[in-house]
């Protein structure tokens with residue numbers, strides 16, 4: 001059965017995300033669930049990741065974007081450092097010209113990379129040029145550390161000019177982010193890979209508050225405190241690696257890492273519902289209130305179907321809440337600024353910003 005026919009059947013059976021979240025009622029294929037930001041803007045509640053994990057070429061990622069938009073995705077998570085914005089831009093331009101989708105129906109995110117914290121406006125203009133767009137819906141500071149390391153480098157790589165988080169410097173970057181909004185180049189600005197102590201300072205000093213925070217979120221890494229902090233401060237959490245990033249590069253793997261897709265609780269619910277473990281992770285994410293952005297060349301239709309099909313039960317949600325393993329997969333070692341440091345220093349786990 002085609003994807004469209006399948007969705008039609010799902011719609012007729014009236015399975016669309018009913019419940020207590022602020023997700024909308026589905027009325028057609030284009031009308032996927034969304035969340036409402038503090039600004040009142042609607043952001044699709046599932047996005048498509050575009051980081052090819054160093055193994056999927058820019059051309060393949062761009063074709064994935066083309067197929068995913070044709071299938072109904074309206075939210076694409078891009079970044080300059082993924083080195084594929086040009087190819088994605090060519091696809092977006094074609095789709096927009098064809099009339100298949102209108103610009104205002106799409107939610108396009110990009111991110112400023114760590115070597116451009118003092119040239120944010122230029123970096124954003126470059127992403128706009130590459131993506132062939134007049135504006136971005138969301139622009140994020142990719143990491144709060146201005147430490148450049150080349151793509152594909154090993155986790156032991158360190159920038160010779162590496163620096164810790166210095167709030168005054170971050171605010172200089174943030175002021176440039178605010179200028180982008182004032183200039184109309186960007187509709188919303190946000191953060192990524194932040195912690196509660198860092199966000200607390202940013203909220204104190206920002207003229208324009210972050211609309212979203214992109215953070216690692218999956219059943220084995222639920223970050224309950226940071227998640228709650230974001231929601232309480234009207235910052236929408238966007239969850240990266242929502243499936244536990246099974247295709248991530250070797251450099252991002254350690255022997256302690258666990259895999260949500262093979263967790264017996266996830267597999268058990270998947271069997272009960274006759275869906276995939278990935279679909280369970282996506283449903284959990286959306287129902288919890290974060291926006292998952294799974295990357296997928298081969299399963300993007302299944303993932304979209306998961307976002308709009310029958311929901312998990314309250315019991316399922318409770319069972320998944322109980323399997324958090326506090327297992328961070330993307331540890332960020334390359335951002336460390338001193339010898340013999342532990343990656344935990346990047347994440348302020350004792351509740352204060354790690355001093356220089």
Ligand SMILES: NC(=O)c1ccc[n+]([C@@H]2O[C@H](COP(=O)([O-])OP(=O)(O)OC[C@H]3O[C@@H](n4cnc5c(N)ncnc54)[C@H](OP(=O)(O)O)[C@@H]3O)[C@@H](O)[C@H]2O)c1
Nearest residue numbers: 049050051240241242243244245247278294295297298299
């Ligand atoms: N802000 C940040 O610092 C940051 C960091 C990391 C990631 N991100 C963003 O988050 C996105 C997602 O993270 P990610 O790509 O690392 O991890 P992910 O989405 O958790 O996992 C992607 C992997 O899962 C596989 N997959 C997808 N759907 C599946 C399904 N239904 N069944 C089985 N396997 C499935 C994909 O394989 P196939 O391609 O074969 O389907 C791919 O190998 C990135 O692409 C990027 O946009 C942001």
